[in-house]
Amino acid sequence: MKVFHYCDATVIAAKEPFQVELVEGKKYSWCKCGLSKKQPFCDGRHKVTQIKPVRFVAEVTSSEIFLCGCKQTGSPPFCDGTHATEKVQCANL
Numbered sequence: 001m002k003v004f005h006y007c008d009a010t011v012i013a014a015k016e017p018f019q020v021e022l023v024e025g026k027k028y029s030w031c032k033c034g035l036s037k038k039q040p041f042c043d044g045r046h047k048v049t050q051i052k053p054v055r056f057v058a059e060v061t062s063s064e065i066f067l068c069g070c071k072q073t074g075s076p077p078f079c080d081g082t083h084a085t086e087k088v089q090c091a092n093l
Contacts, residue, residue: 010034010051012091014069017079022058022065029053030067030077040067040077 011034018040022028029042033051036043042053054076058065068076070083082088 010071012070012072012088012093013039015083015088015091015093016069017066017083018069019063020065020067021063022061024058024061026058027055028058028077029055032071032076034071040069 010032013031013034013036020040030040030053031038031042031046032054033046033049035045035049037045046053056077066079068079068082070088072082072085072088073080074082
């Protein structure tokens, strides 16, 4: 029997934020694990980890919203510029 061990650390999905359009009052799930194929949103792939998505409701309708792509932000789900650090920029994707 094969046993698979999955890392519970987030995966850097992108070295830049995702510019998205959000609709006021709509619920979203931001991928925190970095495994989703529908970045920056969750597609359920986190189920192989202990990492849960960040669920939030958009406060405004805007196409000028930047969601974190590196998954290292200090203010999830929003980009705080952490992607510009050497740690993220030198990471293998």
